[in-house]
Amino acid sequence: MGQHEELLLEAAANKPETYIRKAMLKWRPYHFQDVSTSAGVRHAQAVRDNLMLKPDAGNLAPFLRMLNEQHPESYKRIVDTIRMVAPFFGDFVYRKDPGERVDLEWFEAGDPDTPRGPRQLSDGTLRFICLATLLLQPAELQPDTILIDEPELGLHPFALSVIAELFKQVSAERQLIISTQSADLVNEFQPEDVVVVSRKEGASVFERLEPEPLKEWLEDYALGELWKRNIIGGRPES
Numbered sequence: 001m002g003q004h005e006e007l008l009l010e011a012a013a014n015k016p017e018t019y020i021r022k023a024m025l026k027w028r029p030y031h032f033q034d035v036s037t038s039a040g041v042r043h044a045q046a047v048r049d050n051l052m053l054k055p056d057a058g059n060l061a062p063f064l065r066m067l068n069e070q071h072p073e074s075y076k077r078i079v080d081t082i083r084m085v086a087p088f089f090g091d092f093v094y095r096k097d098p099g100e101r102v103d104l105e106w107f108e109a110g111d112p113d114t115p116r117g118p119r120q121l122s123d124g125t126l127r128f129i130c131l132a133t134l135l136l137q138p139a140e141l142q143p144d145t146i147l148i149d150e151p152e153l154g155l156h157p158f159a160l161s162v163i164a165e166l167f168k169q170v171s172a173e174r175q176l177i178i179s180t181q182s183a184d185l186v187n188e189f190q191p192e193d194v195v196v197v198s199r200k201e202g203a204s205v206f207e208r209l210e211p212e213p214l215k216e217w218l219e220d221y222a223l224g225e226l227w228k229r230n231i232i233g234g235r236p237e238s
Contacts (some may be wrong), residue, residue: 028143030055032130033153035123036226040120041130044101053137055132061104061118064092064133071138078129078136081166085159086125124154128163135166145175152182183224191223207233214220218237 026075030053035041040058049059050066067075082089093105093115102116107214131151164185170176180186186194191209198205209232217226226232 026143027145027147030057030130030134030150031149032057032127033150034055035126035130035154037119041104041126044103046099047098047102052141053134057133060130060133061102062102062204063137065094065098067104067133067137068092068094071141074136074138078132079134081132081162082129085128085156085162089125106236122154124156124159127151127154128159131163132166136161139173140168142174145177146170147177147179149179150181151178152180152185157184159165160184161188183222183227185224186227187224189223191218191232194223194232196227196232198233 001029023082025117031104032041034056034212040054040056041060045059047062047065049233050209053063058181064075064226066077067078079089079091079127088108090107090109093107095102095105105115106117106121107113107115119128131148134148157162165188167176167178168201191214196207196209198207207215213228214223214232217231221229221231223232
């Protein structure tokens with residue numbers, strides 16, 4: 001009997017909230033909004049802090065170092081993906097003996113002799129690196145359910161398209177929940193992928209979109225445009 005079946009049997013024997021609580025304990029939320037000069041991701045971190053990517057990517061440097069050493073294929077995918085949206089990016093700097101703390105050092109393409117630091121990355125580029133690392137890490141390191149808050153912040157439209165494709169790949173094996181206010185990101189998905197959250201009578205109401213009622217609308221408009229026009233809801237109450 002698998003773990004999923006065991007949880008279902010336990011839910012039948014106990015209160016539903018017991019099952020829900022245990023399931024939610026496996027959720028892991030990520031929010032990469034804070035990439036300010038004081039954010040952990042822009043400062044050196046303990047080299048041993050590498051077991052799991054933190055929700056704010058505060059241990060990004062030691063985590064990437066660990067991937068380079070133990071999961072080189074995943075590390076290469078991350079670097080190649082970063083280069084897709086940031087062609088100037090060469091690779092992360094790897095020091096054989098970094099000491100007790102490691103910084104997110106990198107070098108530009110064609111200039112491997114000049115290390116640069118995390119403070120020389122734009123907010124959008126750094127957020128993309130965080131997202132790419134989260135989504136392309138080995139499957140065995142990923143939590144069962146991943147929640148990401150507003151991944152669109154600071155991203156170029158092309159970078160947003162790349163991230164959307166990664167979302168689709170990861171969601172084939174993991175539960176992925178994205179909170180967004182980006183019509184451009186919504187355009188990357190099908191109606192059945194979208195749950196609209198509306199405020200009605202003082203409460204949040206969740207409604208999954210149905211493709212058939214939107215079929216004619218989608219002949220002329222993208223899904224994000226329908227959101228802007230309030231065809232699918234999700235706008236604040238007046």
